[in-house]
Amino acid sequence: MLNHVQIDLLKKHIGPFLFCFTTLMFVLLMQFLILHVDKLVGKGLPMSIIIELILNNLAYMVVLAAPMAVLVSTLIAFGRFSEWNELTAVRAAGINPIKLITPVLAVGFILFLFMGYFSNYVLPESNHKARSLFIDIRTQKPAFDLKPSTFYNDIDGYTFLIKEIDSETDSLYDVRVFQDETDNRNRAIINAESGWLESPNDVTLSLFLLNGSWLRFIPGKDNTSGTIERSTFKKHRMTFDLSDLSFSRSNPEQRSRTDRTMSAQAMLAVVDSLNIEKESEIEKFKDNLSQNVSLPFHYEPARVFELSEETAQDTVKLYTSEFVVLNELPNPTAQMSSLNRAISVMDRYRPELESLKTNLDWRNSRISEFMSEVHKKLSIPFACVIFVLVGAPIGMLTRRGNLGFAAIISSVLLTIYFLAVIQGEKLADRMMISPFMGMWGINIFYLIMGILLTLHVSSSIRITNLFRRNEKT
Structure with missing residues (x-):
């Protein structure tokens, strides 16, 4: 059973963990939006599609944010516990600091099991759906978006040039429409003083033109020269099919899967x-x-x-x-x-x-890539355990439980960790090192460091003492 000191220490983790996890998720989400905003804007995508894309990409953010939040919250909780001299009182009562770390380590292991399951079953499906959506969005044509003094030719067979657009009334001024030749119509140029757009549904667009003229190019028969026909109108309506511009989704299950x-x-x-x-x-x-x-x-x-x-x-x-x-x-x-x-x-x-x-x-290269991804599904979630073992003794030694100090230490440790993971994966994919060492090497290093730091704060064992003994002998 847990005593009141261990329960109090666990409670000290809850607030910092939730705050750090929420903050990191927000930062990762903003980074995602900044990187991909150009792929989402200007294509007339439904808001539901954008929201679904964001939700599917939240899965990989959870896998990254959870271990980082564990490290920050552990540094804050144990640093605050030591800063308020609670650790000194516990030691005076004859309680080994390892007993304080054990419950937090158990919670970290439970979180590792959950994140391992999440990384193996939820994350691949979310990545697959997000990848399928990205492909559908990439092949999506831009929406019908006219801009002043800019040619628009995303509707097959037509090119539009509008000199002025009134944003308040959506009126168009000095309108030119260039119509390409097809089997059912001749090439033509349409000029109008003004006009406006109406869209009765998502796949149909009507352009109403006022006070304009037609210039049709009628080809001749039997290789004879053609004629040019000119006509005027007071009001004319043109209807366009926008079905090619509407967003269409494909079935994700019909797409091939990658290692991610x-x-x-x-x-x-x-x-x-x-x-x-x-x-x-x-x-x-x-x-x-x-x-x-x-x-x-x-x-x-x-x-x-x-x-x-x-x-x-x-x-x-x-x-x-x-x-x-x-x-x-x-x-x-x-x-x-x-x-x-x-x-x-x-x-x-x-x-x-x-x-x-x-x-x-x-x-062999493909095997190395797949095995690296297999190991990564467990190595990154296992950081929830590693960061408890590293963060707890560091927090006790620093005796500072403020967020700023914990953020500085966490930034250094996390930067080293994820750089090692990224480089390890690259080296493993190139078959320069084994997939196991590429994904678990930094975990092993931090595990050894955490064990040594834990022994340092819970016993009289010091690495420097070992070297001194060797020098005496």
Whole structure:
């Protein structure tokens, strides 16, 4: 059972955690909007689509914000606990500080389990829906948005040029419409003194023009020269189909998934398939090679020599070769001939060997990418435990529980952490390090640091004392 000191310390975490989590979510949301506002504005998207896109992208923000909020709240709670001399009183009562850290560490582990489940099941689906929406938005044409003295040609077959637009009355002045030639109409230029727009529904737009003229270009028949017809009007109405400009959604399930949109189980299944394909490629190459080549696979082209006339005439003196089979041949001519034939055969298989290497390298790269993502689904949520183990002793040692001081320390620790995660993922994708070390390396480093700091505040063990003992001995 928890005593009142442990319960009080847990309560000290709630306020800072919620405040930091909300603040970080707001900052990440603003960053997302700043990066993608140009893709959302000017396309006439329904507000429901924009809200859905934001909600789907909140999932990855939760995965990032939760560990960061844990670190800040731990620094504040333990720093405040130490600043108010509560830690001194606890130590005087004979209570080990580890007993204070244990409940918070247990809550961090529970949060890790929840975030691990969230990262493996909720995040991939949210990423998949957000990716599908982004593709639909990217292929969406801009909305019908006329601007003064600017050509607008997003409606097929028409180009608009408006000299002046009254924003209060939505009236148009000095209107020009350039109509392209199609099977059903001739090329034409329409001028009008003024006009206005009406839209009875989302897919139809009516343009009313006043006091204007038509200039039609009528082609001639049988390669004869065409004619130009001019007419005037007091009022004219043009109707346009805006169905191409309306937003249409595709089914996300019909789109292929990437490593960011798959669960760990699905990625491990893909990795198994890639490993089977690798074995199949190797076996296929070996079978093909064994059917046509009976000589040793390893050879060195640099060891091939041309026979001199003196050596060619000598049928007794043999060339000593590193290959046992060649030494059994009766003369140098047979030796060199066999070796050259073997090299010729191997040269024919060089393209197949290079193709095999390319295929294996590609599959190994894909396996590394998938395994990095599998490890990342647990490594980042596990930071909820790591940051408790690191933040608690640092808070006790600093004896400061204000938000500003905690924010400075957190900024340094989080910057190092996420830079290591990003670089580790890149190195793992390039197969320079293993996916496990790429995703868990910084966690292991912080775990060791947290254990040493915890021992520092809860016992008399000091790293410096270990070095001093070595110096004495």
